[in-house]
């Protein structure tokens with residue numbers, strides 16, 4: 001039996017007085033991978049940002065391991081890795097500095113771990129280049145390298161597959177599979193067809209074919 005990590009109750013959100021989504025109820029358990037599906041503009045990013053605690057403009061309740069997120073915010077943030085589709089990679093910093101800086105905000109940075117994560121993300125030889133001099137896919141890999149350093153039980157990933165090549169997609173799928181196998185949970189959006197089994201789909205927008 002899976003234990004519930006994150007529960008959403010009656011989530012409602014409006015943009016410019018127009019309801020984006022309403023009455024959303026779901027439970028994300030350990031070992032589960034959820035895909036939020038729907039057409040462009042339906043509210044997928046908005047929902048992920050709500051779940052990640054980055055958008056307070058909603059009604060309803062979020063529970064982390066049974067406790068209201070607003071009461072256990074620090075604990076929730078410590079258990080969460082959020083990767084937005086705007087990946088948060090600083091173009092003036094090197095690949096190494098970006099990842100080490102990210103790690104240092106959570107734990108003392110360990111240079112060897114950072115180097116290994118960059119290598120795992122396919123960036124060997126590019127560690128000391130400013131991100132501005134990397135390709136779009138390589139910049140995305142700098143952000144994705146965080147996944148190799150993260151032991152957070154909940155990953156929320158917005159369009160994580162954007163700009164990366166087939167090899168990186170396969171590696172990312174393997175990482176996600178490992179995360180859920182280890183008892184974590186993943187919530188993501190992607191317009192990419194996932195080669196993963198057991199994906200649960202929450203579709204926003206009526207009549208959208210999420211296949």
Ligand SMILES: Nc1ncnc2c1ncn2[C@@H]1O[C@H](COP(=O)(O)OP(=O)(O)OP(=O)(O)O)[C@@H](O)[C@H]1O
Nearest residue numbers: 015016020038039040041042043044045046047189
């Ligand atoms: N900062 C903002 N202020 C006002 N409206 C916004 C803002 N961000 C997004 N929206 C609106 O909210 C709606 C949902 O946007 P959102 O980015 O959540 O959609 P999405 O489903 O993720 O789309 P896509 O598949 O194109 O990424 C859109 O109509 C968009 O115009």
